[in-house]
Amino acid sequence: LRISSTKKEYKMKLDILVFGAHPDDAELGAGGTIAKEIALGKKVGIVDLTRGELGTRGSAEIRDKESAAAAKVLGVAVRENLKFRDGFFVNDEEHQLEVIKMIRKYQPNTVLCNAIDDRHIDHGKGSKLVSDACFLSGLRRIETTVGEENQKEWRPKQVYHYIQWKNITPDFVVDISGYMEEKTNSILAYASQFHDPNSNEPETPISSKTFIQSVKYRSEDLGRLVGVDYAEGFTVERLVAVDSLDNLI
Secondary structure (H helix, E strand, O other), X not given: OEOOOOHHHHHOOOOEEEEEOOOOHHHHHHHHHHHHHHHOOOOEEEEEXXXXXXXXXXXXXXXXXXXXXXXXXXXXOEEEEEEEOOOOOOOOHHHHHHHHHHHHHHOOOEEEEOOOOOOOHHHHHHHHHHHHHHHHOOOOOOOOEEOOEEOOOOOXXXXXXXXXXXXXXXXXXEEOOOOHHHHHHHHHOOOOOOOOOOOOOOOOOOOOHHHHHHHHHHHHHHXXXXXXXXXXXXXXXXXXXXXXXXXXX
């Protein structure tokens, strides 16, 4: 796992790049899918937009360590943090260019990003920011550099949005049966954020015992609807196509 940038990383090609407004977004929304795709041989990376420094519990420094631990649980190839201002980043040229650099650096075929609408304002903002950057990244007249290298244009083939706090109806689901343990353990790596009966920090909507139960329940319920044990849901920006009806489960 590589957490910080090196020149060698500029040549790393990923199959899937997962963006989250905060450390733990990727794990909560798509942890099972990430673990499954890696088990299938895909190379996956995570980019966090902020360090979550406005979080009620813990600190940015603690979450840096927790996000590294969660990345190891999932087995991702790389994790980076753009260090945008938690709560106050915006979808403008400056922020778009930083996201474009990540897309061009890792050249993913697929991008996963935040829910299109959610309780936390950063989730919807992050969703639109990444989506816009994915399009702009394919325009060759937008020039970017990383280190001393000029980057080439790159546009992901698919952009999918995972589901977070709100119960958004998914456009498709991924069967994550067999990977719920990895998803759960990656979430629990953020010990400062979630339920701890010995903690003296303030309670938050995600620190209750029932929240972790609700994460598992959602995966169970989506799985129930398609006849598997567990599933994660995603929304799309364009129609989803299959090669044949045999590809459906």
